[in-house]
Amino acid sequence: xxxxxxxxxxxxxxxxxxxxxxxxxxxxxxxxxxxxxxxxxxxxxxxxxxxxxxxxxxxxxxxxxxxxxxxxxxxxxxxxxxxxxxxxxxxxxxxxxxxxxxxxxxxxxxxxxxxxxxxxxxxxxxxxxxxxxxxxxxxxxxxxxxxxxxxxxxxxxxxxxxxxxxxxxxxxxxxxxxxxxxxxxxxxxxxxxxxxxxxxxxxxxxxxxxxxxxxxxxxxxxxxxxxxxxxxxxxxxxxxxxxxxxxxxxxxxxxxxxxxxxxxxxxxxxxxxxxxxxxxxxxxxxxxxxxxxxxxxxxxxxxxxxxxxxxxxxxxxxxxxxxxxxxxxxxxxxxxxxxxxx
Amino acid sequence: xxxxxxxxxxxxxxxxxxxxxxxxxxxxxxxxxxxxxxxxxxxxxxxxxxxxxxxxxxxxxxxxxxxxxxxxxxxxxxxxxxxxxxxxxxxxxxxxxxxxxxxxxxxxxxxxxxxxxxxxxxxxxxxxxxxxxxxxxxxxxxxxxxxxxxxxxxxxxxxxxxxxxxxxxxxxxxxxxxxxxxxxxxxxxxxxxxxxxxxxxxxxxxxxxxxxxxxxxxxxxxxxxxxxxxxxxxxxxxxxxxxxxxxxxxxxxxxxxxxxxxxxxxxxxxxxxxxxxxxxxxxxxxxxxxxxxxxxxxxxxxxxxxxxxxxxxxxxxxxxxxxxxxxxxxxxxxxxxxxxxxxxxxxxxxxxxxxxxxxxxxxxxxxxxxxxxxxxxxxxxxxxxxxxxxxxxxxxxx
Numbered sequence: 001x002x003x004x005x006x007x008x009x010x011x012x013x014x015x016x017x018x019x020x021x022x023x024x025x026x027x028x029x030x031x032x033x034x035x036x037x038x039x040x041x042x043x044x045x046x047x048x049x050x051x052x053x054x055x056x057x058x059x060x061x062x063x064x065x066x067x068x069x070x071x072x073x074x075x076x077x078x079x080x081x082x083x084x085x086x087x088x089x090x091x092x093x094x095x096x097x098x099x100x101x102x103x104x105x106x107x108x109x110x111x112x113x114x115x116x117x118x119x120x121x122x123x124x125x126x127x128x129x130x131x132x133x134x135x136x137x138x139x140x141x142x143x144x145x146x147x148x149x150x151x152x153x154x155x156x157x158x159x160x161x162x163x164x165x166x167x168x169x170x171x172x173x174x175x176x177x178x179x180x181x182x183x184x185x186x187x188x189x190x191x192x193x194x195x196x197x198x199x200x201x202x203x204x205x206x207x208x209x210x211x212x213x214x215x216x217x218x219x220x221x222x223x224x225x226x227x228x229x230x231x232x233x234x235x236x237x238x239x240x241x242x243x244x245x246x247x248x249x250x251x252x253x254x255x256x257x258x259x260x261x262x263x264x265x266x267x268x269x270x271x272x273x274x275x276x277x278x279x280x281x282x283x284x285x286x287x288x289x290x291x292x293x294x295x296x297x298x299x300x301x302x303x304x305x306x307x308x309x310x311x312x313x314x315x316x317x318x319x320x321x322x323x324x325x326x327x328x329x330x331x332x333x334x335x336x337x338x339x340x341x342x
Numbered sequence: 343x344x345x346x347x348x349x350x351x352x353x354x355x356x357x358x359x360x361x362x363x364x365x366x367x368x369x370x371x372x373x374x375x376x377x378x379x380x381x382x383x384x385x386x387x388x389x390x391x392x393x394x395x396x397x398x399x400x401x402x403x404x405x406x407x408x409x410x411x412x413x414x415x416x417x418x419x420x421x422x423x424x425x426x427x428x429x430x431x432x433x434x435x436x437x438x439x440x441x442x443x444x445x446x447x448x449x450x451x452x453x454x455x456x457x458x459x460x461x462x463x464x465x466x467x468x469x470x471x472x473x474x475x476x477x478x479x480x481x482x483x484x485x486x487x488x489x490x491x492x493x494x495x496x497x498x499x500x501x502x503x504x505x506x507x508x509x510x511x512x513x514x515x516x517x518x519x520x521x522x523x524x525x526x527x528x529x530x531x532x533x534x535x536x537x538x539x540x541x542x543x544x545x546x547x548x549x550x551x552x553x554x555x556x557x558x559x560x561x562x563x564x565x566x567x568x569x570x571x572x573x574x575x576x577x578x579x580x581x582x583x584x585x586x587x588x589x590x591x592x593x594x595x596x597x598x599x600x601x602x603x604x605x606x607x608x609x610x611x612x613x614x615x616x617x618x619x620x621x622x623x624x625x626x627x628x629x630x631x632x633x634x635x636x637x638x639x640x641x642x643x644x645x646x647x648x649x650x651x652x653x654x655x656x657x658x659x660x661x662x663x664x665x666x667x668x669x670x671x672x673x674x675x676x677x678x679x680x681x682x683x684x685x686x687x688x689x690x691x692x693x694x695x696x697x698x699x700x701x702x703x704x705x706x707x708x709x710x711x712x713x714x715x716x717x718x719x720x721x722x723x724x725x726x727x728x729x730x731x732x733x734x735x736x737x738x739x740x
Contacts, residue, residue: 201380
């Protein structure tokens with residue numbers, strides 16, 4: 001199976017060529033106006049798990065981006081305050097520090113910009129930034145930390161920067177596939193090796209899922225939801241360009257096995273379901289990406305692709321729930337159906 | 343005969359062992375190398391294109407929808423590649439004065455290839471089989487510029503693309519250069535004496551337009567049947583329309599139907615004063631179901647008699663049906679039947695049956711086994727000539 005190894009090494013060539021192999025990913029890019037400090041990361045972690053950022057003090061960032069579920073959510077779409085539901089599936093925070101665009105439609109260009117979005121989204125945390133700032137300024141523990149980290153009282157800008165700084169620490173370590181590329185021949189199964197070959201060939205995955213994150217950091221219309229009466233316009237909502245209708249960000253595929261369900265609307269439950277969708281060539285619509293063609297994969301080839309995708313699960317960051325200032329309990333994961341234990 | 347079968351089996355075993363334990367080919371051909379893709383991105387079984395590859399070619403060697411990200415040849419790895427096939431051939435002809443009896447190991451094909459983008463809308467392709475003298479173990483080939491063309495793609499719209507130079511015209515519906523078999527398509531070989539077989543590349547200009555998974559057209563003006571290509575004014579024209587039903591491009595998915603017409607005027611002999619009309623009309627289909635593909639094509643030709651040395655118009659018909667099966671990425675199997683019917687005065691009916699398989703050790707290295715039988719009526723002779731052809735070859739591109 002030497003030739004398979006060569007194909008896989010070619011696939012990982014970008015990683016090697018650009019970053020060597022100290023790990024699967026390069027150092028996290030840090031914006032000049034938001035340098036990382038331990039204190040800021042600690043503050044950001046508290047804010048990330050703090051439900052007081054929401055209108056009814058029940059929803060935290062970690063409600064939808066739960067460390068226990070791959071820093072995403074196994075619900076089909078977001079569920080926010082009062083059981084309100086959104087229209088899109090929660091993307092994972094894992095390795096999001098490397099993404100050039102945030103949100104499925106890419107409307108946020110940075111983690112800082114993204115961090116505030118859900119707070120004032122009426123179906124997520126449903127709060128106003130003014131209220132959140134006022135609430136946190138009433139909690140001495142937060143006021144003290146903001147003074148220490150930013151030299152100011154609590155501000156929306158500070159909240160965004162602290163949460164973003166914390167999220168930049170949520171980076172995964174090597175996956176079995178990375179170890180395989182590094183020379184550990186038995187790190188992945190023969191099926192996964194075959195799947196990697198398909199991934200970069202017959203299954204056409206790398207035409208979009210390329211590079212160290214397995215994302216081209218671009219937007220594509222694969223037809224999801226475009227057969228509905230009122231489809232989600234995706235990228236068009238952000239750019240107002242009709243050519244972007246139905247396009248959504250190419251998600252990275254590291255740890256993808258953990259972050260079901262899939263696609264921007266959570267409409268596919270399993271990796272196999274997603275592969276079936278692509279095997280059919282997506283869903284026809286006038287703006288369907290011309291890269292999409294039916295694949296004619298066999299059943300065993302689909303299984304091999306699943307095995308390969310499962311081999312992309314890396315070492316996850318270990319994060320303990322923080323102690324929150326003011327005695328509130330950190331919140332992670334969705335409410336139980338009874339609305340009680342999380 | 344037993345000795346030949348033993349030789350064939352021994353070669354198969356050795357080829358399989360050598361290929362299995364040998365290092366992989368050190369590179370991948372030019373387009374795959376440019377993008378870092380495996381060959382199977384564009385080929386269902388190299389050299390045959392899949393739907394993605396068909397779109398890439400239609401789009402002027404640019405990834406559809408990704409045109410803005412494309413790199414030219416100056417920004418990409420060196421745009422050179424080669425294809426070689428070598429192996430064991432067995433040819434046995436009976437009662438054919440032009441036939442041959444061959445049992446040998448041979449290098450039977452060597453192509454040098456360069457392709458890429460010269461600019462955002464300008465692609466090119468050059469295929470050059472260098473001249474190889476006949477020698478022990480080498481079948482020999484004439485050096486020629488098999489293809490050298492520039493394609494100006496999407497000139498304001500996908501409905502206007504221009505290819506100029508020497509190229510494979512669109513009337514070769516199932517590309518003779520990318521066919522799975524080593525045995526040529528019988529309908530493409532059929533022509534009036536001295537006329538150009540459809541498998542031959544041509545100098546000229548071709549315009550094309552397309553909609554992915556939909557309607558496409560092509561029209562061209564080529565040297566074609568010019569008897570003296572240096573001085574004869576080209577008078578061969580062709581046009582083709584095709585429509586894909588369903589998803590895909592009819593290569594591995596979707597159902598493609600097409601109509602082709604070729605009209606030309608040729609001299610019966612070099613230097614003859616008058617040109618004579620020849621006309622060919624064709625219909626074709628490429629039908630797909632899961633991993634199965636069925637290629638059907640039919641041509642009806644009506645040529646003025648002098649082109650055949652006859653007084654009155656000569657009508658011939660030819661067709662072929664090929665079933666391809668791709669049960670897995672590493673295996674392709676094929677079976678084809680071809681038929682040529684000629685009028686009584688020409689008396690050159692022929693039929694052909696081909697079967698075989700290709701096993702891919704890697705995307706760009708295949709072990710190819712094929713058997714073909716051809717039976718042909720020889721004009722004025724009572725008994726038919728026939729030919730057995732069997733080959734076991736390694737076919738690789740790098």
